[in-house]
Amino acid sequence: MKRVAVTGLGAITPLGNSVTEFWNNIIAGKSGAGPITKFDTSKFKTHFAHEVKDFDIEQYVEKKEARKYDLFTQYAIAAADEAIKDAKLDFAAMPQEERFEVGVIWASGNGGIGTFEEQLKEFYSGDGTPRFNPFFIPKMIVDIAAGVLSIRYGLHGPNYATVSACASSNTAIISAFDTIRLGKAKIMIAGGSEAALTPASIGGFNASQALSKRNDSPETASRPFDADRDGFVAGEGAGALILEDWDYAVARGAAIYAEMVGGGMAADAYHLTGTPADGLGAALGMQKALKDAGLNPHDIDYINAHATSTHIGDLSELTAIDTVFKGIDVAISATKSMTGHLLGAAGAVESIISVLALKNDIIPPTINVENPDAAIPQGLHLVLNTLEKRPVNYVLNNTFGFGGHTATSIFKKVN
Known part of the structure; x- marks a missing residue:
């Protein structure tokens, strides 16, 4: 089977909105946790999370277009954009026939849960007349980020979403890896995004006793392996990898980070x-x-x-x-x-x-x-x-x- 190279990386995270910033904070041992700013948590058991900070979708798409996308898709666009640039790929200059061999497998566990909550809140707070946003369904469905990326770059290769809860984006990467080594694509954009810091999500995880309640010290709440751990701390963001057929990557002179094996x-x-x-x-x-x-x-x-x-x-x-x-x-x-x-x-x-x-x-x-x-x-x-x-x-x-x-x-x- 074909060998598979990793040639590009992109990240939107609670520890930085670029791979360099993210990695520097990781090796420095920093926490991205803090009070939730997206909604009032006063009546919730957990008041904190790992939020993405200072994210501006207008760096990537115009404001009018951004309104068509839930935040999880916006994160996907930003992370994929960095990964594509990192891999020094120019899809606009690539002949269409070559773009037949470029695909996207993009994951999310919850998709547009923020959009879903907002639309139902508007419906039930009104007079019952169904006045839904015309983009409600495409903003919400989990596969839409993969579709948006393929449309954005004109990529005609395999295109779909994987959903396996918190294993979703690793599943996407493995699926993209298999797609390339079986010779069904030359390049795959693979990864996942999540924007599930919403009242229903935090409330639901609280109800299942899954979240930490260490409200007095958010930065120390996520403590794997510690005897005093009391649950996970929710986060949001996106990660993107460019996977390529090894021979194709070498032939185009790509810098290779690693081999997926x-x-x-x-x-x-x-x-x-x-x-x-x-x-x-x-x-x-x-x-x-x-x-x-x-x-x-x-x-x-x-x-x-x-x-x-x-x-x-x-x-x-x-x-x-x-x-x-x-x-x-x-x-x-x-x-x-x-x-x-x-x-x-x-x-x-x-x-x-x-x-x-x-x-x-x-x-x-x-x-x-x-x-x-x-x-x-x-x-x-x-x-x-x-x-x-x-x-x-x-x-x-x-x-x-x-x-x-x-x-x-x-x-x-x-x-």
Whole structure:
């Protein structure tokens, strides 16, 4: 099968609206958390999140056009724009026949949930007459970001969305990887975006007891692996990767960040929102990714853990890692401690971290760990509070989602 190169990266995150700013804050161990500014949280149990700051869609599209898009699509446009420029691709100058071989697989867990809430609020606060925005449906549906990107750049290759809750964008990246290596496209824009910091979303996660309530200290609330963790901290944003047929990328003189070498997907088949104590689905996904890449567990140098800062979820994943990597010195960190949980965009943003960890030989830290959970399997190499500098040749990136979905991707250093 074809080899697959990573040639471009783009990010809109709570830690910066460019890949450079984002990465610098990641290695500095900063938190993007703060009080929610998007709506009044006084009656909610959780008053904080990881919001994107200073985002201006008019840097990318005109105000009139922007009104057609929910915020999750706006984030997608911005992240993809940076990734395309980073890869030095000029689709406008590319013959149409070549654009037949360029596609988009873009993910979101919630799509236009903000638009959905706004429109229903307007309807029920009025006289009952259905006066909906003509763009209500296309603003809301999850696949629209992929469609908008294809229209924006005139790309005629495979085009669709993947939805697997918080595993969605890792699933999109794996699907794009498979599309290229099977020879069905030369270039794929892959990633995900989420803009679900809304009353219904925060209220719903509160009702399921999933969110942290550490309102007095938002910056320290996301604390994977810590004994005092009390839930995840919601976030928003987008991550984009440009994946290319290796030979095509080399022929056009592209700078290559990394090679994507494997992907594995599985299911817990266990519970709507919970994970099994033995981490079966996570272990299966990691084993499938290793097999797909033709690697052994000892080949992996760093695992970017899904670790959201929930009590059961963190332990389940670490148990799975212990099952697959027993006795192997592989560094593990949870970058959601800094970004918060970007839900359907998490896998893409963490893929960017994984790629840059390879490029820079840096293991980002897990911040806010003051009292490591005594139930964590013994012998695991957790990178806590301070980054580590060490050779990184292979990175494994885990993402899991409500419904028991698991997705694991593997990236290789380019020498």
